[in-house]
Structures are given as structure tokens and as C-alpha cells.
Amino acid sequence: MPELPEVETTINELKSIVLNKNINKIILNTDSLRKPINKKKIKKIEGLKIINVSRRGKYIIISFTNDYILLIHLGMSGRLIFRKDKLVINKHDHIVFFIKKNFYIILNDPRKFGLVDVFLKKDLKNCNHLKNLGVEPLTKEFSFFYLKNALLKRKSNIKTFLLNQKIIAGLGNIYVCESLFESNISPFQIAKNLKRKQISLLCLKIKKVLQYAINLKGSSISDFKLPSGLLGKFQNKFKVYDREGKICKRKGCKEMIIRSVINGRSTYYCKKCQKM
Known part of the structure; x- marks a missing residue:
């Protein structure tokens, strides 16, 4: 949990919230989730515009200008939270993606089994997280x-x-x-x-x-x-x-x-x- 339908539902809602908007600032409140977070890589998407939100398996794929990709896996207990008010950091709020003042997305993950990483578009398909995934069950290829x-x-x-x-x-x-x-x-x-x-x-x-x-x-x-x-x-x-x-x-x-x-x-x- 979350599984394919929960991730698909999440990206569908994200599209209506963040598409064509910039990530202006990122706050990191932890050094690691399932794996250590490379803060330098995450910071590369600051200032970039979101041009697409998609899914591969249980992974959320957020595409930016300059060919950067933010890859998110929600693990066992993670969720993305949209807020439009003054920032309040609650327990288990590990990453905050600011779109503008008082307008942000939070990654909350009590069990810290989630994953966040940044890749160049050309490297995404062959990254360790995605390269061995099987067919998508809602496509024609799954027959x-x-x-x-x-x-x-x-x-x-x-x-x-x-x-x-x-x-x-x-x-x-x-x-x-x-x-x-x-x-x-x-x-x-x-x-x-x-x-x-x-x-x-x-x-x-x-x-x-x-x-x-x-x-x-x-x-x-x-x-x-x-x-x-x-x-x-x-x-x-x-x-x-x-x-x-x-x-x-x-x-x-x-x-x-x-x-x-x-x-x-x-x-x-x-x-x-x-x-x-």
C-alpha cells in the first residue's frame, strides 16, 4: 500500500494541481527514507517548471524542464499532501516542495519506506528502480x-x-x-x-x-x-x-x-x- 490505483489516483490529482507550475523551493527534513537522500540532486529541480506527471508501476514520475525527472515511491505508508496555507511541519513531513508562498506539496511517510530521487530523462529508463519492471497491466501489452x-x-x-x-x-x-x-x-x-x-x-x-x-x-x-x-x-x-x-x-x-x-x-x- 499504496498500489497501482492509489498511485494513479495521486498522479491524476497532482496534474490538476502542479502542472505547468514551478518548484521554487525545497525543504528537506530528513537525511533518508528507504535510502539516503541525495540533497544535492534533489535541489537541482528548484526553479524548474513541471511539464508532466506520470506513473510507472508504483512510482510517480514528475518531469521538469531541462530534462530532469523527480521519481517518488510512496512505500508502505507514504502520501503526498497538497496545502494552501501557512506552512506547518507535522510529524513525518519529510520533504516540502514549495510552488509559491503558502502553496506547497508535502511528502509524509510515517514508516519511511518511501523513496525520492532525481534523474536526467535520458537515464530514467535504465535506472535501478525502473529497468526491471514488468508490463503495465492496463496496457495492451498485458494480454x-x-x-x-x-x-x-x-x-x-x-x-x-x-x-x-x-x-x-x-x-x-x-x-x-x-x-x-x-x-x-x-x-x-x-x-x-x-x-x-x-x-x-x-x-x-x-x-x-x-x-x-x-x-x-x-x-x-x-x-x-x-x-x-x-x-x-x-x-x-x-x-x-x-x-x-x-x-x-x-x-x-x-x-x-x-x-x-x-x-x-x-x-x-x-x-x-x-x-x-
Whole structure:
């Protein structure tokens, strides 16, 4: 958390706030997040105009004039906060990007698992953070044929496979659990053993679940809010995630949702709807 829909929702809101505006000043209140912050590199974007805001996997990409790129990963608990009043630094407010006086964006990250770095545009594609990321699931490249080929000889369970960022970029625990439920696939199913119909349905449901979550501004559980402070609403539509012990929402099913742990991650599923 945040996952692809939360990051997509964040960049959509950022575009309406900061596009074609300058970052006039940056205040750094910490020396490190997940990794040490190179303050000299971060300061290179002071005075530059923001010309685009985009996403790759779970990374936010802010493009500036002079071909500089600000790369942000929100980690486990990070969020960007838009404020339009006198600056007040609260706990866990690690970086402040001033657009003008009393108009700024704050990176708040209680657990400090986030990441901030600056690159030249020509170096971004091959930087260590992005170069090994897999296909974007909402693009045409993520298709039945891509998924079918990626599954060949994979001996891991399908849940672990789908969380591999080198295969599919941006998918996280929430949306993997929900997509597997919608596809009637057990999270314990061995990846290479999926049938053609299962692969086709899973590809379709991943796209559908992600787009629906984006339409509802993501899932506001734990720390996530939009930069404006608004909450996402997809958490109100969860069918399995975080519903341990509750009755399955599928019509005609009266089984309770089960929580198991797969590779250290909570996994929610219905044993009747998602049979092995």
C-alpha cells in the first residue's frame, strides 16, 4: 500500500494541481527514507517548471524542464499532501516542495519506506528502480498471450506470481486478492497449471478490478488519502480483502472468507468460489 490505483489516483490529482507550475523551493527534513537522500540532486529541480506527471508501476514520475525527472515511491505508508496555507511541519513531513508562498506539496511517510530521487530523462529508463519492471497491466501489452507465456514453467503459486513486479508492474496485495476472487482462482493454484480459460479470465479481471478501483479513487485503508485529503472508496467494495470471517459476497455462497499467509503476505479468499 499504496498500489497501482492509489498511485494513479495521486498522479491524476497532482496534474490538476502542479502542472505547468514551478518548484521554487525545497525543504528537506530528513537525511533518508528507504535510502539516503541525495540533497544535492534533489535541489537541482528548484526553479524548474513541471511539464508532466506520470506513473510507472508504483512510482510517480514528475518531469521538469531541462530534462530532469523527480521519481517518488510512496512505500508502505507514504502520501503526498497538497496545502494552501501557512506552512506547518507535522510529524513525518519529510520533504516540502514549495510552488509559491503558502502553496506547497508535502511528502509524509510515517514508516519511511518511501523513496525520492532525481534523474536526467535520458537515464530514467535504465535506472535501478525502473529497468526491471514488468508490463503495465492496463496496457495492451498485458494480454492473454503475455500472461500465458509468463506462466510457462512457473512453479510458484499464482498469488506470488502476480505480486512479482518484474512480471506485472504495480499489482499489490489488495488487487491480487480481489482479482483472483473475481476469476474463481485459488491463490494456492500453481501458476503453470492454469488453464487457457482461467488465464483469459484472470487477465480480464485484473484490468477490470484495477480500473474500477481507479474510478473510485483507490482504497483508503491505513494511511492513504489523496493529496487533497479526500478518501478513496474502493475499500467499500472489497469482496475478500480484509474480510476474514465474513460471509462471501457472491450470490448463493454462504462460506466465510478465509485469511492465510503466503510468503509473509495476508491472503484472503473463499474456499468454495476459489477451489483448487
